[in-house]
Amino acid sequence: MSENENDFETLRRLLALKRHEVPPPGYFENFSSQVIARIQAGETGSESVSGVSWLLRLLQAFETRPAYPVAFASGLCMLLLFGIVSVEQNPEMGSAWPTPNGSYVADVSGLAPNASQQFGNISNTNPPVGLPASSSLFDNNPPANPYFQQVSLENAN
Amino acid sequence: MTMIMAEPAERTDSDAAFSELEEKELVTNARHGNLKAYDELVRRYQERIYATIYHMTANHEDANDLAQESFVKAFQALKSFKGGSSFYTWLYRIAVNKTINFLKQRKNRQHMSLNDLDFNVEHNPDLVALISDKTPRREAGLTELQEKLNGALLKLSESHRMAVVLHDVQGLSHEEIAKIMHCNIGTVRSRLFYARQQLQALLADYVKAT
Incomplete structure (x- = not known):
């Protein structure tokens, strides 16, 4: 090892230059009082900053390790994709589909059979009326509806 | 960088008394919360701790902050100091660990902020030789x-x-x-x-x- 020490003698002399690097004049005069001031400030202020320290540590981790923000963003994308796929596969989960005229119709098929009647009783003061089932949507002879009234526009002009 | 303004240090008679105490006594007093005793310990080791951190970081501002933090952390951890090693070694260990953690975090953004060279450097024959006519x-x-x-x-x-x-x-x-x-x-x-x-x-x- 002593041979190696001799090999590095020039390097060691070069490293001596580091000992000549000195901080600004008077730097150490106030150093200890700054440390004591920080200790005293820490005793009173440490509790208030502890709440944000975890957030700072998280941000520092994001800054220093690029893998963390990438993993975080990937996780978010996966969560979003999972949400989209599960909604498409199971429309009952959140079915509010737009109709051709732009309004939205909520699918209440999954509700209890008497739910609409119950809601009708709450929001409508009229007695519930049972409509007979129609054979076709464009039936020429609509079923007798007590609220249906045929209106003719021919003589309007 | 954390800057806490402190009054310029003025040494009183009691401070002078602390400067004559042995390291062990100062550590014992500091462990009981005596900040004047701890102030004396900081004065004894501030230059060596600062210099070590500065030579590791090549940045005065970082070294200043890390050196202060090391002393603050040492004070807070004094109760866990069992005296198995000297206070000086224990303090060094805190400063070294703090510096290495800091350097690992800032690995990709190293920025030098070098201190000036003192006047004696021009009288150092070894260094003068390195930049003399003999070198290419x-x-x-x-x-x-x-x-x-x-x-x-x-x-x-x-x-x-x-x-x-x-x-x-x-x-x-x-x-x-x-x-x-x-x-x-x-x-x-x-x-x-x-x-x-x-x-x-x-x-x-x-x-x-x-």
């Missing part, structure tokens, strides 16, 4: 040499750099470095050897010439 880089001034040297040191790993700084710059023994860095003496020697080898290659222009 005689145009290089001491400031340029300083930048090259710090740049080369920053290229070493943290553990290799620490070994060189503590031994070749600070003048600590292998045994002391082993205690501070929590490793055996063989590891210290091997780190020193590889660190010097790398430095020699990085500073070949300056080292080969003499």
Whole structure:
């Protein structure tokens, strides 16, 4: 090892230059009082900053390790994709589909059979009326509806 | 950087009394919350702790902040100090760990902020020889040499750099470095050897010439 020490003698002399690097004049005069001031400030202020320290540590981790923000963003994308796929596969989960005229119709098929009647009783003061089932949507002879009234526009002009 | 303004230090008679106390007594008093005793301990080791951190970071502002934080952390951890090693070794260990953690975090954004060289440097015959007519880089001034040297040191790993700084710059023994860095003496020697080898290659222009 002593041979190696001799090999590095020039390097060691070069490293001596580091000992000549000195901080600004008077730097150490106030150093200890700054440390004591920080200790005293820490005793009173440490509790208030502890709440944000975890957030700072998280941000520092994001800054220093690029893998963390990438993993975080990937996780978010996966969560979003999972949400989209599960909604498409199971429309009952959140079915509010737009109709051709732009309004939205909520699918209440999954509700209890008497739910609409119950809601009708709450929001409508009229007695519930049972409509007979129609054979076709464009039936020429609509079923007798007590609220249906045929209106003719021919003589309007 | 945290800057806490403090009044310029004025030494009173009681401060002077503390300066005569043994390290053990100061540590005992500081453990009981005596800030004047701790102030004396800070004064005793501030230059060595600051210098070690500065040589590791090559940045005055970072060194200032880390040195202060090391002393604050040491005070807060004083109750856990069992006295198995000297206070000086224990304090060094805190500063070294803090510095290595800091350097790992800022690995990709190293920025040098070097201190000025003192006046004595021009009277150091070894250093003058390095930039004299004998070297092929005689145009290089001491400031340029300083930048090259710090740049080369920053290229070493943290553990290799620490070994060189503590031994070749600070003048600590292998045994002391082993205690501070929590490793055996063989590891210290091997780190020193590889660190010097790398430095020699990085500073070949300056080292080969003499």
